[in-house]
Amino acid sequence: METTEPEANVTRIMLAVNESSIKGYPHASISSRGAFEWTIQKIVRSNTSGFKLLFLHVQAPHEDGFEDMDSIYAFPEDFKTMKHRDQTRGLHLLEYFVTRCHEIGVACEAWVKEGDPKEVICRQAKRMRPDLLVVGNRGLGPFQRVIAGTVSEFCVKHAECPVVSIKRSPGETPRDPVDD
């Protein structure tokens, strides 16, 4: 007994998504895909008209500095090229999720922003006031966490909306955390 609901009344779920950090692998990270699948399977379920997903991808400045270490930046255009490529990668990432939503039949919107991911996510959550923020969690060990911090822990603590952090199952964890 499902009815078409006016947009003002849908549950708006913001998903913070990022790329796999595998070098040269411009795809959604395992943890982002896990967070998305959890949202669809466990929350949206068959009620596709009751939800709207808001995808946010935040690119840290110089996120892929490693693979650019050999590049020479002699002209302002060199930076523009890099920024353009970053943007393209971000769009490729969001295209994956938007296409999936389209297949499933759930409404969505998507953004690319630049900045410190944890801070931009919280700022956007404050601005857009989603009913729930879903963030993937790479499930780093205690030692790696100290080094890397985790975006999800920061969001759980600081975002003004309800937040759920979706840990990867052990079977999905790559041997090298950088492959996430």
Next chain:
Amino acid sequence: METTEPEANVTRIMLAVNESSIKGYPHASISSRGAFEWTIQKIVRSNTSGFKLLFLHVQAPHEDGFEDMDSIYAFPEDFKTMKHRDQTRGLHLLEYFVTRCHEIGVACEAWVKEGDPKEVICRQAKRMRPDLLVVGNRGLGPFQRVIAGTVSEFCVKHAECPVVSIKRSPGETPRDPVDD
């Protein structure tokens, strides 16, 4: 286009609920009711057959010690009486939520357990493997948090399933935190 789904396939949401700590006021706390209403309005929505709610109320031993400070415990039966009354209050609390679920038409189960709430909640979450654990958050200030700790922070950190902590809106916050 909703179908009756087999129970194995429903999304199981565990809600940790507690009593208002207003003296002699055996009702659901504001934060528990808020967590429940959020779950119904934002997650379950019209898809009542897609979800099952698992209510857990954990009674700390001597939870209402204050109002028993004048009592004399001279016989083992005195303790039994107190325990029986605690149990009755716990049932009264759960009855509220079970009745609401019945009205809404969403399946549910409910338990009373005794022990340290944060530890029992995590243990039960491990045992029952809900898809999501929802806990209310009294929204204590930094000073009060140091004194009281918060059950929700502990669960977010230690429960093995996804956890969402629902903060009260400022308008719902009683002047005296003990009234929650």
